[in-house]
Amino acid sequence: xxxxxxxxxxxxxxxxxxxxxxxGWVVFAQWIRxxxxxxxxxxxHFSLQQDGGGLRTASFRKGTCALDVHGGRYLxxxxxxxxxxxxxxxxxxxxxxxxxxxxxxxxxxxxASSDKFTHLTAKLLAVRHSTKAGETPAVPVIxxxxxxxxxxxxxxxPSPTPARIGKSYNSEAPNKKPPPPAPQGQSPVTYSDIxxxxxxxxxxxxxxxxxxxxxxxxxxxxxxxxxxxxxxxDLFFTNGAALKDPMPKSEAPDKRDPKFWNRLYHQxxxxxxxxxxxxxxxxxxxxxMGVAAAxxxxxRFTDLFVTGYGGNYLYRNNGDGTFTDVxxxxxxxxxxxxxxxAWLDYDRDGRLDLFVGRYVEWDFDAGxxxxxxIRPGYRAYCHPDNFKGATNLLYHQRADGSFDDVSARxxxxxxxxxxxxxxxxxxxxxxxIDIFVANDSVRQSLYHNKGxxxxxxIAISSGAGxxxxxxxxxxxxxxxAxxxxxxxLDLFITTLSNExxxxxxxxxxxxxxxxTNSAGVGQITLLYSGWGAHFIDADNDGLRDLFxxxxxxxxxxxxxxxxxxxxxxxxxxxxxxxxxxxxSTSAGPAFSNALTGxxxxxxxxxxxxxxxxVIASLDGPPVVLRSNGLKAAxxxxxxxxxxxxxxxxxxxxxxxxxxxxxxxxxxxxxxxTSGSYLASNDPRIIVGLGAASVQKVxxxxxxxVVQVITEAQLDRYLVVDEATVR
Amino acid sequence: xxxxxxxxxxxxASLLLSxxxxxxxxxxxxxxxxxxxxxxxVVPSSFYFQGQSAPTQIRNSAAARFGTSRYVIVGMVDxxxxxxxxxxxxxxxxxTDSPITLNGSELAVGAYGFGFSNDGKLNILNLAxxxxxxxxxxxxxxxxxxxxxxxxxxxDAIRLYSGREYAVIAAK
Numbered sequence: 001x002x003x004x005x006x007x008x009x010x011x012x013x014x015x016x017x018x019x020x021x022x023x024g025w026v027v028f029a030q031w032i033r034x035x036x037x038x039x040x041x042x043x044x045h046f047s048l049q050q051d052g053g054g055l056r057t058a059s060f061r062k063g064t065c066a067l068d069v070h071g072g073r074y075l076x077x078x079x080x081x082x083x084x085x086x087x088x089x090x091x092x093x094x095x096x097x098x099x100x101x102x103x104x105x106x107x108x109x110x111x112a113s114s115d116k117f118t119h120l121t122a123k124l125l126a127v128r129h130s131t132k133a134g135e136t137p138a139v140p141v142i143x144x145x146x147x148x149x150x151x152x153x154x155x156x157x158p159s160p161t162p163a164r165i166g167k168s169y170n171s172e173a174p175n176k177k178p179p180p181p182a183p184q185g186q187s188p189v190t191y192s193d194i195x196x197x198x199x200x201x202x203x204x205x206x207x208x209x210x211x212x213x214x215x216x217x218x219x220x221x222x223x224x225x226x227x228x229x230x231x232x233x234d235l236f237f238t239n240g241a242a243l244k245d246p247m248p249k250s251e252a253p254d255k256r257d258p259k260f261w262n263r264l265y266h267q268x269x270x271x272x273x274x275x276x277x278x279x280x281x282x283x284x285x286x287x288x289m290g291v292a293a294a295x296x297x298x299x300r301f302t303d304l305f306v307t308g309y310g311g312n313y314l315y316r317n318n319g320d321g322t323f324t325d326v327x328x329x330x331x332x333x334x335x336x337x338x339x340x341x342a343w344l345d346y347d348r349d350g351r352l353d354l355f356v357g358r359y360v361e362w363d364f365d366a367g368x369x370x371x372x373x374i375r376p377g378y379r380a381y382c383h384p385d386n387f388k389g390a391t392n393l394l395y396h397q398r399a400d401g402s403f404d405d406v407s408a409r410x411x412x413x414x415x416x417x418x419x420x421x422x423x424x425x426x427x428x429x430x431x432x433i434d435i436f437v438a439n440d441s442v443r444q445s446l447y448h449n450k451g452x453x454x455x456x457x458i459a460i461s462s463g464a465g466x467x468x469x470x471x472x473x474x475x476x477x478x479x480x481a482x483x484x485x486x487x488x489l490d491l492f493i494t495t496l497s498n499e500x501x502x503x504x505x506x507x508x509x510x511x512x513x514x515x516t517n518s519a520g521v522g523q524i525t526l527l528y529s530g531w532g533a534h535f536i537d538a539d540n541d542g543l544r545d546l547f548x549x550x551x552x553x554x555x556x557x558x559x560x561x562x563x564x565x566x567x568x569x570x571x572x573x574x575x576x577x578x579x580x581x582x583x584s585t586s587a588g589p590a591f592s593n594a595l596t597g598x599x600x601x602x603x604x605x606x607x608x609x610x611x612x613x614v615i616a617s618l619d620g621p622p623v624v625l626r627s628n629g630l631k632a633a634x635x636x637x638x639x640x641x642x643x644x645x646x647x648x649x650x651x652x653x654x655x656x657x658x659x660x661x662x663x664x665x666x667x668x669x670x671x672x673t674s675g676s677y678l679a680s681n682d683p684r685i686i687v688g689l690g691a692a693s694v695q696k697v698x699x700x701x702x703x704x705v706v707q708v709i710t711e712a713q714l715d716r717y718l719v720v721d722e723a724t725v726r
Numbered sequence: 727x728x729x730x731x732x733x734x735x736x737x738x739a740s741l742l743l744s745x746x747x748x749x750x751x752x753x754x755x756x757x758x759x760x761x762x763x764x765x766x767x768v769v770p771s772s773f774y775f776q777g778q779s780a781p782t783q784i785r786n787s788a789a790a791r792f793g794t795s796r797y798v799i800v801g802m803v804d805x806x807x808x809x810x811x812x813x814x815x816x817x818x819x820x821x822t823d824s825p826i827t828l829n830g831s832e833l834a835v836g837a838y839g840f841g842f843s844n845d846g847k848l849n850i851l852n853l854a855x856x857x858x859x860x861x862x863x864x865x866x867x868x869x870x871x872x873x874x875x876x877x878x879x880x881x882d883a884i885r886l887y888s889g890r891e892y893a894v895i896a897a898k
Contacts, residue, residue: 167806167813385806416785443785443874463871470872470889 162370168380169474169496169553171372171560178563182523185574187583188539188632191613191625193590199272202237202263203621207253207287209245210379213367215287215309215337216240217381217553218359218420221678222532222616224601225293225302227280227317232267233605233682237616238288238306239263249365252310253287262288262306266321271606281323286310290599290678294343296352297401298650307338307356307678332403336390337362340422342674344433345649346410347453348702351397352649355412357419357437360387372556380556384440384474389418392437392445396453411455417445423478424672425489426656428510431700433654433670436464438475438493448510461511464491464504468514473499477600477677481535481544482506482668483575489670492521494530494548494677497557497564501525501533501548503580520579521546528568529553532600532676536611538627540636540688542665543575549597549615549677567594570615570625590625597623603682609638609715611686616678637689639697640717643671647703648722654702657685661692684717755897757884759877760789768799773819775839776812776855780804782819788877790884792897796824800840800886802875812855817841817888818875820850825898829861832898842888863891 221238241253262284265273288308301317315323341356372380395403407413421438432449443465447455459465477494488506500522504512516522529552535544550568573580584591596618605612610627643652657669697709769787787801802818820840839851850859883896
């Protein structure tokens with residue numbers, strides 16, 4: 001069909017510009033044609049106004065008006081008005097599509113149940129109008145026509161159906177308006193965004209492309225660790241790499257440009273940071289993702305393991321401010337797309353082993369599949385369902401410092417997972433460290449350490465594999481801690497919007513109960529998408545609170561869902577002892593700043609006993625949040641613990657610390673640097689005590705040694721050295 | 727007298743035989759949920775539906791045997807290669823090698839697609855995607871460890887669960 005070509009610039013419409021020097025009958029004919037076009041356009045909008053929520057969006061292009069039909073309990077209708085010219089005659093065609101209780105969207109290649117409707121919908125472009133329920137859509141004034149000659153010219157579709165279509169994340173607006181968010185509580189603490197005063201100038205470069213490679217949307221990572229043993233936490237950030245658009249499968253991401261380097265920042269005595277990346281030799285290679293810090297060779301200096309797409313890197317800390325790439329020598333390079341990693345001594349031989357989570361089997365060819373709506377501006381990042389899961393890796397450290405890949409024989413090599421977050425903890429208090437893996441949109445994994453060098457995935461039998469309805473969710477970040485102080489580690493996982501963040505209470509028998517809703521987390525997190533997360537005792541009252549770095553994964557989400565935001569502010573949920581309350585709004589202006597938050601590292605940057613946070617953004621500078629502690633005096637007491645293993649691994653990873661306060665309350669902590677998302681945390685433990693003092697600190701080292709300390713001074717760090725045990 | 731005894735014995739034997747036959751028939755109809763090697767042996771690695779074959783998910787598959795040799799195998803399929811409208815209705819495969827009932831509705835021998843819908847239905851589709859059967863599901867609020875797909879024994883029948891929603895499969 002040849003489409004009509006009205007001349008918008010010379011309409012001759014009364015009250016509008018243009019129209020001079022054109023014969024009257026031509027002007028009249030054009031006016032009639034234009035009136036027909038605008039009439040159909042107005043019908044679109046009129047239909048929207050009349051709809052009770054079933055019809056949601058309207059588009060107009062090339063003389064075609066179409067309303068997307070969305071499922072619901074209503075009788076939905078869609079008009080498709082097509083105005084054109086056939087066999088020398090002007091033709092007005094009206095298609096009416098009725099759908100009762102069906103679910104018809106515009107995502108994918110053939111979203112509609114009617115071929116005709118599908119065909120027309122696929123051609124829709126450019127002018128899109130969305131309305132929220134209860135709002136009146138803007139109706140354009142005829143004089144301010146959004147159309148040009150080109151809109152009506154005969155031309156090939158500017159959005160040809162892509163060769164390969166994939167599934168994106170669900171981005172459609174729900175039929176019902178989401179329930180109101182949970183009421184906010186008053187935060188007892190505040191945080192200050194001190195990024196500007198830290199001297200950190202790093203800005204992460206993800207290399208956005210028009211292809212929307214999933215890789216672009218998943219970084220970056222951050223580590224909080226003390227690489228020079230000066231007692232001050234330093235920071236390491238992972239970065240992307242240059243990608244071509246499109247990127248040939250045979251080429252590797254290029255990190256040579258300094259804007260793509262990973263960055264190491266040394267904290268100076270005055271609390272500011274200096275970039276020591278080049279001196280340290282940590283510019284990195286490839287498209288980096290996560291980081292795990294620990295002293296793997298027990299030489300007193302913390303080393304770095306950096307994951308990424310295409311391979312991983314182990315940097316040995318030389319103790320003089322420089323690092324050496326020992327990846328090949330140690331054999332931990334791996335392959336594929338690695339995400340979060342964790343150092344652990346799973347066989348308690350005194351040498352740290354390494355667990356590496358891998359995401360999906362992905363390359364730049366497979367990753368170029370088209371996902372999202374087929375029209376400019378609506379291409380979206382692909383859902384992991386489009387790709388097979390990648391197996392995780394477990395490396396056992398030999399006595400010579402090299403590593404043996406024991407993934408298969410240890411039982412963790414499971415192809416079904418799509419790992420993003422890795423958390424450690426002894427969930428059954430048997431003295432052996434277990435591994436929880438947050439998987440994206442498939443079952444979660446809980447690898448129970450059997451004590452014989454093997455693990456068994458007990459996620460299903462434990463009840464932590466799915467949500468309370470047996471459904472999968474997009475597990476991304478993870479936090480492990482005993483939030484109710486019953487002596488058993490619990491689990492918290494961050495997910496996408498409309499999934500709510502799962503909180504699992506440990507029932508003490510290697511089973512978990514989904515307590516998201518009963519603990520108040522569900523109503524708070526329904527519309528949020530979380531990445532890095534950690535249990536921190538923000539007010540040091542002895543109850544672990546929750547901090548989450550947030551952002552939706554789809555940068556197009558606001559175009560298709562009026563209730564969700566792409567950039568989201570951080571979330572602070574206070575543990576009241578009866579559940580969690582959102583106290584973000586009153587915790588400082590930093591909690592009103594929307595970010596593309598990804599990884600987040602937690603620890604004490606200024607050694608004041610208050611947990612600080614560093615958030616790595618997807619596409620910008622990090623955010624450094626310093627805790628100001630309690631708003632009102634007196635401040636709660638705290639005790640910091642810094643573990644130094646001797647018979648056990650020097651980092652003390654895997655040690656179980658039990659602190660009994662003067663009121664007889666007990667808190668447990670499992671020492672490690674893992675958790676969150678793509679991040680590595682301050683290895684030290686901060687114990688919030690409220691008004692109490694310390695009665696006893698018991699450390700069960702991985703070696704089996706038990707150390708008891710009865711005299712611990714308050715409000716300072718205590719170094720606990722395994723070697724001092726007699 | 728002897729004849730009378732014979733009649734009584736014959737009657738008793740007939741009754742015993744009938745009872746045994748009924749027991750055997752009942753045993754043949756009794757469902758057993760398969761696990762481990764028995765399960766992996768019967769689950770196909772891929773399944774054809776509406777124009778393409780797609781890999782199945784063994785971790786989200788379940789099977790039951792009725793009697794000694796009648797099988798019902800159900801599993802989720804990796805539907806990522808399908809268009810959105812297909813994915814909206816098609817979750818996996820449903821194979822039965824003997825006539826069965828689903829919530830009392832008959833289903834003939836065959837290989838089908840299936841999908842649990844949000845409005846509480848289990849829909850059985852032919853391989854062209856046409857809906858053949860739709861039964862209402864029951865929500866099991868007492869279910870302790872729901873999973874995306876599983877079977878449990880319920881008397882002689884089998885419950886096919888998707889999360890907390892289930893339909894009952896029985897031999898016909």
